[in-house]
Amino acid sequence: xxxxILGAVSLGLLWAIMTIGVYITYRILDIADLTVEGxxxxxxxxxxxxxxxxxNPYLATGMALIGGLAAGFTTGILHTKLKIPALLSGILTMIxxxxxxxxxxxxxxxxxxxxDTVYTIFQKLGLNETNxxxxxxxxxxxxxxxxxxxxxxxxxxxAIRATGNNPKMVRAQxxxxxxxxxxxxxxxxxxxxxxxALIAQSQSFADVQMGTGSIxxxxxxxxxxxxxxxxxxxxxxxxxxxxxxxxxxxxxxxVLKLGMPANDLKLFTAITVAIALALPxxxxxxxxxxxxxxxxxxxxxxxDAVRK
Numbered sequence: 001x002x003x004x005i006l007g008a009v010s011l012g013l014l015w016a017i018m019t020i021g022v023y024i025t026y027r028i029l030d031i032a033d034l035t036v037e038g039x040x041x042x043x044x045x046x047x048x049x050x051x052x053x054x055x056n057p058y059l060a061t062g063m064a065l066i067g068g069l070a071a072g073f074t075t076g077i078l079h080t081k082l083k084i085p086a087l088l089s090g091i092l093t094m095i096x097x098x099x100x101x102x103x104x105x106x107x108x109x110x111x112x113x114x115x116d117t118v119y120t121i122f123q124k125l126g127l128n129e130t131n132x133x134x135x136x137x138x139x140x141x142x143x144x145x146x147x148x149x150x151x152x153x154x155x156x157x158x159a160i161r162a163t164g165n166n167p168k169m170v171r172a173q174x175x176x177x178x179x180x181x182x183x184x185x186x187x188x189x190x191x192x193x194x195x196x197a198l199i200a201q202s203q204s205f206a207d208v209q210m211g212t213g214s215i216x217x218x219x220x221x222x223x224x225x226x227x228x229x230x231x232x233x234x235x236x237x238x239x240x241x242x243x244x245x246x247x248x249x250x251x252x253x254x255v256l257k258l259g260m261p262a263n264d265l266k267l268f269t270a271i272t273v274a275i276a277l278a279l280p281x282x283x284x285x286x287x288x289x290x291x292x293x294x295x296x297x298x299x300x301x302x303x304d305a306v307r308k
Contacts (some may be wrong), residue, residue: 001257003130008253010130012246013137014198015217017144019225019245020238021191022218028152029164029184031079034090036192036218038097039071040211043193045101048110048206057118061197068193069186071097076182101208109207117201133202140198144191145238152234160184216269221245223276 018040025033043064050060071093078089102108122132151157162170163180170177192214200206225244231237252265260268 004253004257005250006130006134008249009246010133010137010202011199012249013134013141013242014195014202015221015249016137016141016242016245017198018192018195018214019218019221019241020144020148021188021195022215023222023237023241024184024188024191026219026222027164028161029181029188031086031164031181031185032090032215033075033185033188034087034215035071035075035093035097035185035189036090037211037214038094038101039068039189039192040196040199040214041101041206041208042067042071042097042104043196044200044206044210045104045110045196045208046193047197048112048200049104049106051112051115051117051201052110057116057120057201061118061194061201064193064197065190068190068196071193072186072189073182075189076185079185080178080181098208105206105208108209109205112201112204112206115204117204118198119201137198140194141242145235145242148238149235156183213266213269216266216273217248220269220273220276221248223273224248224251227276227279 018036022033022036025031025036046064046067047057047060050063051057055063074096075086075089075093078084078092079086084092119129119132119136122135123129127135152161159170159175160180160183163175163177163184167177170180196206196211199210221244222241223244224247225240225242226237228247229236229240229243231240252269255268256262256265
């Protein structure tokens with residue numbers, strides 16, 4: 001059981017980077033960006049192709065970042081300059097990236113078995129495969145949290161946050177909201193591509209289909225993190241995203257351990273996200289009924305007291 005949980009934690013840390021990227025578009029910019037389903041395998045494809053040709057794994061991961069930034073920039077241009085709706089812009093980029101990923105890899109998948117990865121240095125220090133992933137994932141996630149916390153506290157980062165919250169007010173302040181949207185999409189997909197590169201090196205292969213359903217996984221992690229670990233301030237929100245991604249992976253691991261068929265995982269994830277997203281509506285619909293019960297109870301008590 002401990003090994004199962006450690007494996008879930010290691011994978012959760014890598015997916016947490018993607019979750020933070022999804023959070024930037026979904027919560028900060030208020031955009032449902034489907035580009036992530038193409039930029040995740042793009043990062044994996046670039047890193048795997050580069051490593052298989054002898055490129056340093058860290059340099060290969062940096063190349064994956066550049067590919068993700070380009071994918072986000074493409075979606076941003078389609079949305080802001082060509083006036084294509086954000087959802088459709090993401091879908092168009094995602095579709096285009098499928099062919100691009102095949103071009104990058106030259107085939108449907110690439111194996112990284114017996115090749116050096118970013119985790120090799122930790123394995124040389126005596127850590128096993130799972131602990132190596134946890135160590136590097138923790139370093140990446142902590143650096144990312146502190147870097148993003150600093151960046152979104154700057155004038156430029158605050159402008160991006162304000163663009164998603166109230167674009168009319170931002171435009172009144174003389175800020176170009178289109179530029180802020182493009183920048184947000186670029187940062188988001190850059191992080192998603194890094195996540196894809198790290199996941200591919202962790203599982204020792206890259207596959208053109210590995211991004212399928214990633215947006216749902218990201219949303220599930222965001223919702224779980226916000227519901228279970230709160231969102232008091234921006235730093236706590238970033239931390240809750242990481243914990244949400246880890247919690248989601250632990251839930252999936254335990255569900256599989258209990259005997260759920262692997263083919264039902266996507267259905268389970270979709271149902272989980274749907275319930276989590278519907279919670280505010282369910283709570284608001286139940287609130288009037290609760291208020292009526294409370295009012296009736298206390299009014300009844302007052303009438304009894306008057307009659308006495």
